Amino acid sequence: MGGAGAEAWIAGGLCVQDDSAVALDIEIRNGCIAALHPPGAPCPPGLQAVDARRRLVVPGLVNAHVHSPDSLIRGSAPELPLELWSLHSAAGRVERTVEETILAVRLTAAELLRAGVTSVVDHIRFDPALRPDLLDAVARAWRDTGMRVVIAPVLADRPPAETLPLIDEDFCPSGRPPSGYGRGAMLHWREQIALVEEFAARWHEIDGRIQVAAAPSGPQRCTDDLLRAAGDLSMRRGLLLHMHVLETRAQRAMAFQLYGRGMIAHLADLGLLTPRTHLVHAIWLEDGDLDIIARSGASVVHNPVSNAKLGSGFCAVPEMVARGIRVALGTDSACCNDSGDLLETAKWTALLHNFNERDPARWIGPHRAFGMATRQGADVLGLAGRAGRIEPGLEADLALFPLDHPAFAPLIDPVRQLVLSAGRVAPEAVFVQGRAVVQNGRCTQIDEATMMQEAQVAAERRLGANAATYAAASDLVEPIRRMYARLESSEGA
Numbered sequence: 001m002g003g004a005g006a007e008a009w010i011a012g013g014l015c016v017q018d019d020s021a022v023a024l025d026i027e028i029r030n031g032c033i034a035a036l037h038p039p040g041a042p043c044p045p046g047l048q049a050v051d052a053r054r055r056l057v058v059p060g061l062v063n064a065h066v067h068s069p070d071s072l073i074r075g076s077a078p079e080l081p082l083e084l085w086s087l088h089s090a091a092g093r094v095e096r097t098v099e100e101t102i103l104a105v106r107l108t109a110a111e112l113l114r115a116g117v118t119s120v121v122d123h124i125r126f127d128p129a130l131r132p133d134l135l136d137a138v139a140r141a142w143r144d145t146g147m148r149v150v151i152a153p154v155l156a157d158r159p160p161a162e163t164l165p166l167i168d169e170d171f172c173p174s175g176r177p178p179s180g181y182g183r184g185a186m187l188h189w190r191e192q193i194a195l196v197e198e199f200a201a202r203w204h205e206i207d208g209r210i211q212v213a214a215a216p217s218g219p220q221r222c223t224d225d226l227l228r229a230a231g232d233l234s235m236r237r238g239l240l241l242h243m244h245v246l247e248t249r250a251q252r253a254m255a256f257q258l259y260g261r262g263m264i265a266h267l268a269d270l271g272l273l274t275p276r277t278h279l280v281h282a283i284w285l286e287d288g289d290l291d292i293i294a295r296s297g298a299s300v301v302h303n304p305v306s307n308a309k310l311g312s313g314f315c316a317v318p319e320m321v322a323r324g325i326r327v328a329l330g331t332d333s334a335c336c337n338d339s340g341d342l343l344e345t346a347k348w349t350a351l352l353h354n355f356n357e358r359d360p361a362r363w364i365g366p367h368r369a370f371g372m373a374t375r376q377g378a379d380v381l382g383l384a385g386r387a388g389r390i391e392p393g394l395e396a397d398l399a400l401f402p403l404d405h406p407a408f409a410p411l412i413d414p415v416r417q418l419v420l421s422a423g424r425v426a427p428e429a430v431f432v433q434g435r436a437v438v439q440n441g442r443c444t445q446i447d448e449a450t451m452m453q454e455a456q457v458a459a460e461r462r463l464g465a466n467a468a469t470y471a472a473a474s475d476l477v478e479p480i481r482r483m484y485a486r487l488e489s490s491e492g493a
Contacts, residue, residue: 006031006434009043013052021414028396031433060118060397061342062377064301065330071107074334082310087473094127098137105141111340116399116427125154129187139203146437146445152215152242157186163221165253170479181472189226213240220254231272242278252284262286273298283313299326299380304348306332318362328380346373366419396434399427
């Protein structure tokens with residue numbers, strides 16, 4: 001397959017436009033789709049010809065929630081509920097170097113690009129604190145991959161151990177005092193907000209491909225002062241507001257412990273639910289919460305694979321769709337999903353909710369899930385009118401999948417077959433703003449062989465260096481298990 005820059009003619013592809021697929025030639029000028037033509041016209045002078053015959057051309061996929069640092073600890077965390085799993089993942093992220101941070105971004109980008117993803121939200125977290133050098137390293141690394149990215153630095157000013165509904169009795173049976181792990185002082189919320197605002201001043205809307213978001217880790221991990229400041233920063237700078245919300249039963253319990261009411265109602269009273277707001281997971285909702293979310297215009301980012309691996313629960317996606325709530329899709333962390341394949345996530349989305357929804361008319365299905373992975377995801381990221389569809393005037397973010405594969409034979413419904421049948425079929429080419437970032441199935445901006453060698457060395461070094469942190473984190477295992485038992489017992493009482 002031939003290469004292409006920002007000026008190209010993609011000829012003969014079967015192009016997906018919403019739910020239909022039509023054979024078209026795509027004229028790309030200055031990184032945008034200038035026009036769509038019936039197939040067969042000659043390539044105009046000055047444009048790079050790309051032969052897309054026997055290719056399914058789809059809008060670039062939108063992955064609305066990942067954590068790039070976790071790409072360096074893939075495979076290191078066992079299958080456990082979130083609060084126990086987090087002891088492993090957090091310990092593995094401590095004291096990252098600039099080089100490790102850049103490497104983790106490249107790993108994440110390579111996997112996403114080779115799965116057809118062109119836009120991503122990186123909910124980037126550093127332990128123990130935000131560092132400007134690491135933030136800038138993340139931005140440079142994403143810029144160099146050629147992808148479109150929303151960089152969302154995690155904000156939190158409650159020590160991790162104090163964000164769980166633990167009580168003294170959860171510790172006492174062990175005969176030990178409460179663990180000191182996760183109880184260190186946090187950077188003051190004013191300093192965190194200042195760091196993110198300065199970062200946004202340097203990088204937001206650079207090259208039209210980089211955005212910055214205000215990104216509380218989760219409400220229970222933040223004081224109300226920090227939450228209000230993040231909301232104010234989002235409003236003043238026009239930034240997205242991206243945060244985990246009600247992923248687990250323990251987070252729901254923590255909301256009532258902190259606020260005396262549900263978390264969504266509290267966020268609404270703080271003025272944090274707006275059309276710029278992303279509620280990631282949104283599983284353990286109260287009655288009436290969906291109506292609050294719908295009225296606010298906030299969106300939900302659905303992560304069904306990580307929800308299943310961590311046993312977090314079912315997100316009420318059919319009910320959200322029925323109320324007109326925008327839903328985007330995310331793969332989440334590389335060590336709580338173990339895959340950056342957004343089409344796999346779309347298949348889970350298409351099928352998983354059939355268990356809880358008796359009316360087949362309300363099932364999500366492959367076409368609706370594909371829309372969440374493309375046009376609706378782009379809308380949630382503030383890219384409506386720029387990406388997410390194959391239409392004149394939009395930027396040329398495209399993925400070309402080979403049709404010469406058993407998953408597409410016979411070819412009856414290209415979208416259904418892409419979501420439900422194609423499995424790990426990889427795109428042969430991917431374009432962002434009309435520039436080829438994947439050709440012949442390989443990334444053009446990333447030295448993949450060197451990257452993977454470096455990743456092995458860096459991961460082994462970091463796992464060894466953080467051994468003491470892993471050991472300290474293990475002190476919380478039994479208290480958290482007792483916390484789970486207590487919460488389940490109180491709900492059953």
